[in-house]
Amino acid sequence: MTAAALFQSILASLPEIVVVTGACILLILGQLVRKGQQHFLVWASVAVVLIAALGTLMLAGEVRPAYSGMFVADRFAVFFKVVFYLVTVLTFLLSRKYAEIEGIGSSEYFVLLLLALSGMMIMASATDLLSIYVGLELTVLCTYVLTGFLRQQQRSNEAALKYVILGGVSTGIFLYGVSLIYGLTGTTQLDRMAAAVTGDPLDPGLLLAVVFIVAGLVFKVGAVPFHMWVPDVYEGAPTTITAFMSVGPKAAGFAVILRVFLNPLVAASNVWIIVAVIAAVTMALGSFVALVQDNFKRLLAYSSIAHAGFAMFGVAAGGADGVASVMLYLLIYAFMNLGIFGIVIMMRNGDFSGEVIENYAGFAKSHRGLALLMLLYLFSLAGIPPTAGFFAKFYVLVALVERGFVMLAVIAVLLSAVAAYFYIRIVMVIYMREPEGAFDPALTPALRATLAFTAAGTIGIGLFPAWFLKLAQHAAIGG
């Protein structure tokens, strides 16, 4: 590698370098910060992410391949990275008070989040199965630790352990698929794979490899049949981490899935049938099981499975619109899901866990504004216009019907009618029941800002989707 090429590579990966360096510096600084000064860490972490975001946007002008084709900074990656920055910054803001209440506000917490962010960024940019693997592992290793961060709580430890074991297995499956691909094609680079195959793309060995890779990736987005870890991990992890995982690493998983499936080799192997089945089953399972949940975090876990299923439909549709629809879906999902998690996080105060849905009874009576926000997020998650959640679903459906998958679209809407039930059930609890006790949400300025921002996104994208749609479409073509 010449010096010029190296320079270009470093330039292309500058945002990742910024985040990793920032994380390392914070790790050291964190030891020097005195007790009671932890809010410094929050703002320093936010600053690191903002600098990286600035770098990403300044470099967004052109496509920059780097590291001999293992990495690329293109518009597709930029779109996802912006989503990740958004998610991470909002998670920092949500964490500030929550970490204090739960006693987990040490510097490692923020450092691990930053490292997970860098892993996600690598996933979005990776164009080689091995660099994908590096990004994937960096992300999940950080989230393993973060899941178990509530050291005193048994269920947090249990969740982390489950996550590590199941995650390890899925990684193994993924790597096995990669090794098969390498054996058959002699390369792990996505671009070269297609060119290396001269024969029938439906070679059973190749198909097997693709299935293994799909299985490994599907685990990361929590789709059926590799969804079992999701409810336990989401319930056991600190709520801020659950919020983060439900949007950040999930979006990163979809970034990889899209990159891999955009690949002509994979596309030729009729993998969409597998994806369509996974999508339908995932959505059905998420929607139906969520119906009977009493725990808010578990319900949101199943809801996130259902949403992963819906986004999967976009992957199954494929094509420029299909890819753009998944990207837009993930962006919108980040807004509304972080919003509803923001409320759950805020409710964790004193003896109130904020996790039992019944405990929210009559919430609207004493906190009109917050209840209205909940209503907004929940109807958006249910996909009722004029919220953004509707437009996200609408665009996926357009992509499906456009490709002739009308039956899939019908399945998708029927299942989303099922899913609507458990969202509006929460609305019922907060609006139509009498309160049993007083509520004392831990409402800090940072939380207020987060809620205002997510609400603005949820309603704003719903009313004026044109600009965001164009953004997603441009980025999708760039990929």
Next chain:
Amino acid sequence: MAVPLLSLIVFTPAVGAAALMFIRNDDAVRWIALAVTILDFALCIAMLGGFDTSTHEMQFTETHPWVPALGITYTLGVDGISALFVFLTALLGWICVLASWVAIDRKVKEFMVSLLAMQALMLGVFCALDLFLFYVFWEAMLIPMYVIIGVWGGDGRVYAAFKFFLYTLAGSLMFLIGVIVLYLHGGETFDIRTLMAHDLPFQVQSWLFFAFLIAFAVKVPMVPVHTWLPDAHVQAPTAGSIILAAVLLKMGAYGFLRFSLPMLPEATVHYSTLMLVLSAVAIVYGGLLALAQDDLKKLVAYSSISHMGLVTLGIFTLNLRGLEGGILQMFNHGVTTGALFLSVGLIYERTHTRSIADYGGLMKAAPVYTAFLALFALSSMALPGTNSFVGELLVLSGAFAANLAVGAAAVLGALLGAAYLLGMYRKVALGPASIGMRFKIRDVNAREMAAILPLAVFVLWIGLYPKPFLEIIDASVKHLLAQVQGKGGAQ
């Protein structure tokens, strides 16, 4: 046209709703809601004043790009048919505010906000000329209506709200798929006028016809997807029942008129017999169920099913008299059933019972009230001189021209209507006063009079001189018929 009149009409209640959120005093909330709805009504009168009845073209149109990448625009406009329902919605807006003046005594602000939001969305549905925009208005209505039924309703409100929500949602989602298919087959546009001019293959039309049928049939509601209606009507607060009966049910029929007939003419003609039979079933079945009810609201609710059957019957006769009668009957049903629910609400506020068996001899205690009740009951059973007579006569003559058996069923429905309405009136108003009704019944006061009198005026006005109302819709109906026969008749 420089002034975006329709946008003003649609968004005045929305702005009002937003403004109400910052007001703390309940009385101020009520007065502002009333002022907003009256202002909206005035705007609507202004719109009708400038309305040209000689053309079927869309009037007062406004177009702005919304999501250009998908061909979605913000387009509003009215023809004769939609103008009539914009008027009906605006009229009932302030009547609903008056009807809930004292009936809603908790969370007044939230109620009025929901009511005004509902108003804006309903007006939007009738004005939208872009399919996507239409769908957004159509579906967004679920949110305020769910809250209105679920928060301020009766004892079984939660169940009723869920049932209403899920039924309508499931129906609408099929419609959504239909909309997307239509969009892709119709040249990637959501513009309703362009789509009307577009010819679709019969196969596609058939599929779309049934996708639309599911959504509209739930809303109308047609038998067998009517079961949400009695629950929702009975549990909803008075204003909610009025909105449901007077406007929401019209949207299903309006959907047939706006989409199924002009966009899918061949399928409409092909399946019109099926629709006629379904309508006839609804007429008779709804009437029989109404006959057996003891709950006043349930009786009116089932009578609604019967009467809406008459509306769909008129529409699918696909002849001029049937269509005009059906559309006029939609308006009439809005006025009459709205008034009946209002009447039931008024008496319920006094007695806290809706069971017919508890009533008797009400005429002595509240003569003015019972006079109104008599008028609306007579109107509902289409006595000559009242509004429904005109509509029903037109529908029946259209029905007999289209299909003798179906016409006979419609007549049977009218007979049943006379039976249950007169029976109800006899038990409630005549005879000896029942124990509970002897002393405490107060007659209609000024505020209630202001709500109920306009409806009575419309009952008699349309009954005696329907010409202005028929004139509004005439050109549009003729054009619609030409669209159906031009394409659908040619097969």
